[in-house]
Amino acid sequence: MSVPLTLLGLLEREPSHGYDLKRDYDTYFGRDKPLAFGQVYATLARLSRDGKVVPGEAEPGDGPDRKRYAITPEGKEEFEAWLAEPVTPEPHLQTVLFSKVVLALMLGRSAEQYLDTQRAAHLRRMRELTELKRTDSLIDVLLADHGLFHLEADLRWIDMTAARLPSLARAVAS
Amino acid sequence: MSVVTVADEIRPTAAMIEAIEVFFDFGQTPALRGASVSIREGEILAVMGPSGSGKSTLLHCLAGILVPKSGEIRLSGTRIDTYPESERSSLRRDTFGFVFQFGQLVPELTAEENVALPLLLGGVRRNDALARAREWFGRLGIDGLERRRSGELSGGQAQRVALARGLVARPKVLFADEPTGSLDSLTGELVMELLVTAARQDGTTVVLVTHEPRVAAYADREVVVRDGRVSSLTPDLAP
Numbered sequence A: 001m002s003v004p005l006t007l008l009g010l011l012e013r014e015p016s017h018g019y020d021l022k023r024d025y026d027t028y029f030g031r032d033k034p035l036a037f038g039q040v041y042a043t044l045a046r047l048s049r050d051g052k053v054v055p056g057e058a059e060p061g062d063g064p065d066r067k068r069y070a071i072t073p074e075g076k077e078e079f080e081a082w083l084a085e086p087v088t089p090e091p092h093l094q095t096v097l098f099s100k101v102v103l104a105l106m107l108g109r110s111a112e113q114y115l116d117t118q119r120a121a122h123l124r125r126m127r128e129l130t131e132l133k134r135t136d137s138l139i140d141v142l143l144a145d146h147g148l149f150h151l152e153a154d155l156r157w158i159d160m161t162a163a164r165l166p167s168l169a170r171a172v173a174s
Numbered sequence B: 001m002s003v004v005t006v007a008d009e010i011r012p013t014a015a016m017i018e019a020i021e022v023f024f025d026f027g028q029t030p031a032l033r034g035a036s037v038s039i040r041e042g043e044i045l046a047v048m049g050p051s052g053s054g055k056s057t058l059l060h061c062l063a064g065i066l067v068p069k070s071g072e073i074r075l076s077g078t079r080i081d082t083y084p085e086s087e088r089s090s091l092r093r094d095t096f097g098f099v100f101q102f103g104q105l106v107p108e109l110t111a112e113e114n115v116a117l118p119l120l121l122g123g124v125r126r127n128d129a130l131a132r133a134r135e136w137f138g139r140l141g142i143d144g145l146e147r148r149r150s151g152e153l154s155g156g157q158a159q160r161v162a163l164a165r166g167l168v169a170r171p172k173v174l175f176a177d178e179p180t181g182s183l184d185s186l187t188g189e190l191v192m193e194l195l196v197t198a199a200r201q202d203g204t205t206v207v208l209v210t211h212e213p214r215v216a217a218y219a220d221r222e223v224v225v226r227d228g229r230v231s232s233l234t235p236d237l238a239p
């Protein structure tokens, strides 16, 4: 799960304070592992150094959270590329898949298209493993099976999510 | 009566069988809304998609069991949806093979008679039909079960008998609707392995409807049916 890319995605909606970013990150992506404030600011500092975000004018008040950060064209480009790219099909990808779906919905993109691309990538990998099974030793068959069952679990999740996109979109928009 | 128009003429195509912009309604319920799919000769295509999306209806339209409200079905470029029922019925007997989720064997007949059925209906003499049917029992690993009645077979055995029946007349296209739907994973896999091996050896084109990704992974390509339309996931790869 990539914190910098997720923050970039959240910033693509609108310029935000570190606090807003932490709140939204924790709500959607950090259920088990909330983001520390320190990590938010360290990540923003790094993104800023790399020209992916720019801090706005310091607003009056105390504390570190007096700047609103905005995404730059470079940051936007990096985020778009990440979002469009299917995740390499390996087992246990729910967190990354989930982040991409939620971010796509938040930004009003076609999450369905993203899920379809991912579905195709998963099935392609499953076809390769199935082909392997038809030619290889029993040990390889067992290993391929393990991969196949886990990829299938991912795919079932992808299908369920696709079926729930309309309600998910409403939940994310509210 | 059959009026030949330009559109009805044979058109050169690489497709073995295709649906073009097919619409079909069950009374008030639209089941297909502009479904298009094209399957190459010898290709094994998996048709996936949510329950009620129109997968079985699409398969039935392709196989000439249902007639589309509009759109076309073409077999090697020739329109077949405009055929009269008698001709579609001979296509189903001679050119197409079928396997369904629950074998649907005839309970009064023995396993070998069930397998021989398409040949008998096609006018092959009984002894020849039974001899050809028996060859499949070895090929599908069910030898010894020839004389059993279908009620005396396990689900996996019955499904292999059903597969033999679907393939015995050497169909050009095999239509399989959830052929492993009632089987456990290992048996389902065995049936798929046999289906794919037989289809590849004989160059049979296969349209395989399935919910299960692991079953779809045996196919060359998959399409997803949603709300009566087909979306293709895998870009067409050269054969």
Ligand SMILES: Nc1ncnc2c1ncn2[C@@H]1O[C@H](COP(=O)(O)OP(=O)(O)OP(=O)(O)O)[C@@H](O)[C@H]1O
Binding pocket: B026, B029, B030, B031, B049, B050, B051, B052, B053, B054, B055, B056, B057, B058
């Ligand atoms: N005989 C019928 N009479 C009326 N409506 C039907 C009939 N058969 C199917 N339908 C309807 O047509 C639509 C498509 O059904 P179809 O059987 O093709 O779906 P499917 O994708 O095969 O679903 P499943 O995965 O559950 O088998 C559904 O809305 C279904 O309720």
Ligand SMILES: [Mg+2]
Binding pocket: B055, B056, B057, B177
């Ligand atoms: Mg069905």
